[in-house]
Amino acid sequence: xxxxxxxxxxxxxxxxxxxxxxxxxxxxxxVVAVGSDVGxxxxxxxxxxxxxxxxxxDAHSHSDALPLMSEPQPFKLLQGVTTEIVGNCGFSxxxxxxxxxAYAQEAWGDLFPGVAVDAGSxxxxxxxxxxxxxxxxxxxxxxxxxLRLTANGTLRGLSDGALDxxxxxxxxxxxxxxxxxxxxxIYVPATYAQTxxxxxxxxxxxRWRRPYATHMRDEGERLGEALDxxxxxxxxxxxxxxxxxxxxxxxxxxxxxxxxxxxxxxxRLAGIDVRGDQYPYTASSTFLVTLLPSAxxxxxxxxxxxxxxxxxxxxxxxxxxxxxxxxAADTVIIAHADPSTIGRTVEDVAxxxxxxxxxxxxxxxxxxxxxxxxEHGMHEDDVVAIMADPLIGVGSDNGAPVGxxxxxxxxxxxxFFGRFVRERGVVGWEEGIRKATSxxxxxxxxxxxxxxxxxxIADICVFDPETIGHPGTYAQPDVSPVGIEHVVxxxxxxxxxxxxxxxxxxxxxxxxxx
Numbered sequence: 312x313x314x315x316x317x318x319x320x321x322x323x324x325x326x327x328x329x330x331x332x333x334x335x336x337x338x339x340x341x342v343v344a345v346g347s348d349v350g351x352x353x354x355x356x357x358x359x360x361x362x363x364x365x366x367x368x369d370a371h372s373h374s375d376a377l378p379l380m381s382e383p384q385p386f387k388l389l390q391g392v393t394t395e396i397v398g399n400c401g402f403s404x405x406x407x408x409x410x411x412x413a414y415a416q417e418a419w420g421d422l423f424p425g426v427a428v429d430a431g432s433x434x435x436x437x438x439x440x441x442x443x444x445x446x447x448x449x450x451x452x453x454x455x456x457x458l459r460l461t462a463n464g465t466l467r468g469l470s471d472g473a474l475d476x477x478x479x480x481x482x483x484x485x486x487x488x489x490x491x492x493x494x495x496x497i498y499v500p501a502t503y504a505q506t507x508x509x510x511x512x513x514x515x516x517x518r519w520r521r522p523y524a525t526h527m528r529d530e531g532e533r534l535g536e537a538l539d540x541x542x543x544x545x546x547x548x549x550x551x552x553x554x555x556x557x558x559x560x561x562x563x564x565x566x567x568x569x570x571x572x573x574x575x576x577x578x579r580l581a582g583i584d585v586r587g588d589q590y591p592y593t594a595s596s597t598f599l600v601t602l603l604p605s606a607x608x609x610x611x612x613x614x615x616x617x618x619x620x621x622x623x624x625x626x627x628x629x630x631x632x633x634x635x636x637x638x639a640a641d642t643v644i645i646a647h648a649d650p651s652t653i654g655r656t657v658e659d660v661a662x663x664x665x666x667x668x669x670x671x672x673x674x675x676x677x678x679x680x681x682x683x684x685x686e687h688g689m690h691e692d693d694v695v696a697i698m699a700d701p702l703i704g705v706g707s708d709n710g711a712p713v714g715x716x717x718x719x720x721x722x723x724x725x726x727f728f729g730r731f732v733r734e735r736g737v738v739g740w741e742e743g744i745r746k747a748t749s750x751x752x753x754x755x756x757x758x759x760x761x762x763x764x765x766x767x768i769a770d771i772c773v774f775d776p777e778t779i780g781h782p783g784t785y786a787q788p789d790v791s792p793v794g795i796e797h798v799v800x801x802x803x804x805x806x807x808x809x810x811x812x813x814x815x816x817x818x819x820x821x822x823x824x825x
Contacts, residue, residue, distance in 0.1 A: 313352040314338050314802060317773060320358025325365040325748035325762045327741050335363055337769040340802040344765055354804070356797050358773050364744045365763045366393025366770030366798065367724050370588035370751040371524075371555055371706025373397065375404045376423035378445035378817070385446050385811035386712040390724040390781075391772035391795045394448040394820065396755055399555060399708070400526040401456030401495030404428060405436035406480045411461040417612050418600075421646040421681045424711050433480075434487035437819050445817035447800060448770070450755060452493040452524055453484035455512060456501040465611050467503040474508060481512055485519040488821025490755045491553070492516040496528040496537075497601050499608035506540055513548035521822060522754060524553035531561040531688075538574045542583060551584035553754060556708050559693040560595065560686075561637060568693035572700050579702075586754055588706030589697050591727040593689040594785065596645065596710065596717040599682040602672050604628040612680050619677035622670040629669075637688035639668035643785070645715045648679035654715050654786070657684070683710070685717050685785065698727075698737050704750040718788035722781025725792035729780025740776065756822060773797035 315337040321330040322345055335342060336349040344350075369387065372395035377384045387395060398404075402419055409430045416428040431439075433453055440449055455477075462476035463469055481492065492512055495501050513523045523544060527537035538554070545552035554575070559567035571587075578585045600608060600615070607625055608615045618625055639658035647653055652660050652675065661671035675682055697703055707723035710716045718726070724747060732743040752761025759768045772795065779794030791809075798806035803816040 313343065313350055315354045315356070315799070315804070316349060316352035317356045317358050317363050317771065320361045320363035320773060322763060323362060323364045323741060323744045324764050325744055327745040329741055330362065335763065335771065337799065337802050340769055342763060342765055342767045342769050345763065356773060360775070361773050361796065362740070362776050363763065364772050364774070365748040365761050365767070366772050366800065367391045367705070367747040368393070368751040368757065368761050369395040369707050370553070370704045370754070371396060371399050371708050373399060373402065373422050373708065373710055374449070375402070375451065376426040376428070377711060378440045378443045378449060379426045383446045383811070383813065383815050384712055385806070386721055387447050387709075388798050388800070388806050388811060389795060390722065390792050391774060391798055392447060392724060393770035393772070393798065393800050394450060394752070394757060394760055396450050396452065396490065396706070396751065398452030398454050398489070399493050399524060401454040401493050401498060401501045403433070403452060403454035403457045403493070405431055405433045405457070406461055406484065407431060407457065408461055410464070411457070414460060414465070414611060415457070418680050421683050422711065424713050432487070433484035433489060437487060437821065441819045444815035445819065446815050447817040448820050449817065450490045450757060450820040450822070452491045453481060453489040455492060455494040455504070455509065456498055458512070459500045459504065463500065465500045465609055467609055469508070474511060477512060478515060481515050485515065485521060485822070488819070488824055489521065490820070490822040491522040491524050493524045493526070495526040497526065498598070499605055502528070502605045506543065509544050510547045513544050513550045517548050517550035519822070520756070521550070522553050523548065523550040524555055526555045530558050531564045534559060534564065534567050535570055535574070538571060542574065542578045542585065545578070545583045545585055551754070552586070554585065554587035556595070556706060557587040557589045557697050557703055558595065558689055560688050562688065562690070565690040565693060568696040572697065575702050586702045586704065586750070588704045588751070589694070590706060590708050590719045590723050591694065591698065591731050592717070592719055593691055593694055594685050594687040594717065595689070596683060596685045596708070599644070599672060599684050600676050600680060603676065615680055616677045619673040622673040625673060626669055637686045641687040643685045644675070644682065645685050645717070646681070646683035647675065648682075695731070695735070695737050698731060701742070703746065704754070705747045706751070712789065716788055718781065718783040718785060721789055722783045722792050725779050725781040725794060729794070733776060733779070757820060769799055769802040771799040
């Protein structure tokens with residue numbers, strides 16, 4: 312008597328092979344059979360006219376601290392996502408000391424609303440998440456930005472011994488189970504790092520057989536240079552490379568998807584294991600402070616506020632083309648201490664305050680250093696070209712599911728399957744499911760996940776290929792997806808007939824142990 316059988320569906324193994332009609336039997340937390348006549352079960356899910364796939368694996372998430380919220384957060388389970396790679400863009404919630412934790416709370420706090428950012432080790436953070444009971448599986452990268460902040464504060468240059476401290480903290484994180492090293496090279500203090508510093512840390516990741524995941528220094532005007540640096544870090548360190556949220560950003564950079572993909576393929580021919588992830592939208596989202604010169608943030612939050620009070624001094628530090636790759640009219644505020652600004656463009660706020668857009672950004676950042684925006688700046692032709700490439704998986708880059716966020720937070724995976732697989736046929740179902748499952752699980756060494764075959768962990772998504780999608784918009788993003796009918800997490804049904812069951816059945820996945 313099996314614990315669960317999913318009957319009559321078209322089963323996709325996550326490896327890109329064609330789906331086949333079969334039953335799936337689950338005992339405890341494992342898939343034990345895929346085929347016909349698998350026997351009776353205590354619970355049966357009728358999957359006729361449905362696809363049965365591995366639970367989706369989100370390559371790029373910022374859900375690090377969300378398991379610590381008092382209420383469960385099922386917004387990813389409702390998309391069919393059973394595992395998230397967190398700690399991206401250099402922002403991990405550990406290791407932190409008292410000073411760096413205070414900075415992270417004020418400057419990065421909108422990533423972790425309602426959650427105290429405390430000092431502690433990487434192992435201690437994972438233990439906190441374990442104890443809280445995550446809603447889905449969490450696999451955490453250690454962030455270079457966090458390492459640098461803790462070892463060196465927000466100073467541009469490295470103080471004596473700071474790199475040694477960063478290396479020791481990275482070793483501790485990998486020993487605790489960090490699944491890789493991430494960078495966010497447009498964010499202070501990571502933007503101050505030289506390539507040699509990144510190579511040194513990536514070599515540690517390579518020794519632990521963990522990847523280097525990078526939000527590069529530029530995704531627009533200097534995309535080629537940024538890619539070259541990422542590839543150089545992979546070549547010199549020996550670490551496999553994950554290019555985060557692959558894009559060609561800014562109207563003037565339309566068509567640079569070809570440059571990005573050609574660079575990745577040439578690197579692989581040269582023996583460098585490089586892949587990437589992408590969200591299926593033409594808008595991005597980030598901190599508003601990234602529109603200012605990086606020197607604005609040197610020395611901490613109070614120095615940032617002081618400099619923002621003198622916008623003309625900051626303006627003189629701009630170089631041609633350095634103030635973003637989009638316009639004030641296409642930059643929408645989604646998180647700010649002044650609620651009257653939320654949902655409005657920088658252009659609108661500037662007009663209300665009788666300021667030019669740059670001065671308005673300075674004023675907004677001074678009021679809330681952690682303010683966040685959505686920036687509309689990609690061409691769909693580039694999005695589609697990147698999506699079609701077999702080296703690119705799916706990563707949502709989600710924020711916290713509160714307030715006004717980018718719709719990718721609530722709808723990335725259903726949007727990918729509904730709009731781009733079913734409606735536009737950018738890739739077929741088999742390839743789309745591979746991109747959302749095993750492509751990422753393999754990159755981050757998530758054993759027995761991302762596949763659906765005998766012996767796999769029973770992380771399973773049952774969805775309707777005719778209806779899967781996300782009706783959310785940029786104006787109203789917090790809408791539940793449609794078409795995701797059942798989600799099984801480690802053998803436990805956590806989404807039943809499209810409703811969250813309330814079970815906090817997730818786990819922390821530690822590299823080398825799970």
